[in-house]
Amino acid sequence: MIELQGIHQSYPGPGGPVEALRGIDLKIKPGEIFGVIGKSGAGKSSLVRTINLLNRPSAGKVIVGGQELSALPERELRAARRQIGLVFQHFNLLSSRTVYGNVALPLELAGTRPDDIKKRVDDLLDLVGLSALADRYPAQISGGQKQRVGIARALASQPKVLLSDEATSALDPETTRSILALLRQINKDFGLTVVLITHQMQVIKQIADRVAVLDAGRVVEQGAVIDVFTHPREAITRSLIDDLMPQELPESVIARIRYLMAVDPAPGRLLRLAFSGDESEGPLLSDVIRRFGLDLNILHGQVDEIQGRPFGSLAVFVRGARDALQAAVDHLRLAGVRVQEVNHVR
Ligand SMILES: Nc1ncnc2c1ncn2[C@@H]1O[C@H](COP(=O)(O)OP(=O)(O)O)[C@@H](O)[C@H]1O
Ligand SMILES: [Mg+2]
Structure with a gap:
């Protein structure tokens, strides 16, 4: 649906050009x-603005729906852009227009007949759940409602692609969930291709199929x-995932480990185990405890789900003979669990 080939983008800067995109190749289905x-x-x-050619790339091709946008002259580009809807972080609504008026705007600009505009806007407001607020002004509605207006407006020209640049970044977690659910519904109901730009792994986890x-x-x-x-390969990816499943243990957990170590000074290791749906962590842990004669305390854990598969991490404090501890760690790694030593308690 969208293909980017060798995209470079640079901006003029005081100390020479700033290279914002350095050779992007992507295929979005x-x-x-x-x-x-x-x-x-x-x-x-910069990447979103390149996909709809709001920025012309310094080099490379942008192909959307089989059409090479980067090769089109400005006039044809304007028409081609109608197949791409855009949703912004700060909504970009016109404060002087009502909810209805904001959604109607792209249709008015495209010269749609008034009767058709009315029908289409009514349908769109119904879709995003704002029919009752059609006559309100942006200042009279919440952030989540403003983003619903933004989404309805983006859908007005019946695009095939929806680009969302940090659409939920200004919203609280609960409103974020409801907006993401709406995007998911639109994606399913209309088969719309959605490109979701975000700095939050939470957002990716909730609705994306694939991620770059x-x-x-x-x-x-x-x-x-x-x-x-x-199986994140890059440090940057791991750090983005850590935002969701924090590396740091809560103070109360650390206090508990100190207590366990004080009452029983036998050697122990504090480990963080990351697992995914491929390993069933419950039987695996009890198996390790029995097989290596260990004593294991689960101190802290988070289990979540991505596309129906469990995914999570556990902080465990394990005690036992030194060799048995090492054998247990090797065993877990062999079973596909990511095992990290946590050292900061000592
Ligand atoms: N219009 C611009 N002029 C000059 N530099 C820009 C412009 N827009 C973005 N940049 C620079 O390009 C880089 C990427 O910016 P941007 O695409 O906005 O990143 P992001 O959206 O991931 O925060 C940054 O270093 C930014 O300062
Ligand atoms: Mg940005």
Whole structure:
């Protein structure tokens, strides 16, 4: 559906050109929700603006729905852009227009007949659950409602692709969930291809099918969300995932470990185990305890689900003979569990 080939983008800067995109190759399939994640300054917004040619790339091709947008003259580009809807972080609504008026605007600009506009806007407001608020102004509705207006407006021209640049970054977690659910529903009901740009792994985890990790203008890692989450290859990816499953143990857990070590000074290791749906952690742990004669305390844990497969991490304090401890760690690693030593308690 969307193909980017060798995209470079640079901006003029005081000390010479700033290279925001340094050779991006991406293929996004029709009907999928494709996430692009990266830290601030990674080039995410530059990438979205390139897909709909709001920025012309310094080099490379942009192909959307079989049409090479980067080769079109400005006039044809304007028409081609109608197949691409855009949703913004700060909604970009016109404060002087009502909810209805904001959604109607792209249709008015496209010269749609008034009767058709009315019908289409009514349908769109119904779709995003805002029919009752049609006459309100942006200042009179919540952030989540504003984003619903933004989404309805983006859908007005019946696009095939929806680009979302940090659409939920200004919203609280609960509102974020409801907006993501709406995007998922639209994706399913209309087969719309969605490109979701975000700096939050939470967002990727909730709705994306595949994800690309952007760092300093390059795609450093990409794949199915479950694979990237469970087998991240790059340090940057791991740090983005850690935002979701924090590396640091809570103070109360650390206090408990100190207590356990004080009452029984036998050697012990504090480990962090990361597992995915491939390993069933319960039987595996009890098996390890029995087989190696260990004493194991689960101190802290988070289990979540991505696309129906469990995924999580556990902090465990294990005690036993030194060799048995090492054998247990090797055994867990062999079973596909990612085992990390946590040292900061001692
Ligand atoms: N219009 C611009 N002029 C100059 N530099 C820019 C412009 N837009 C973005 N940049 C620079 O390009 C890099 C990528 O920016 P951006 O695409 O906005 O990243 P992100 O959306 O991931 O935060 C940054 O170093 C930023 O400062
Ligand atoms: Mg940005």
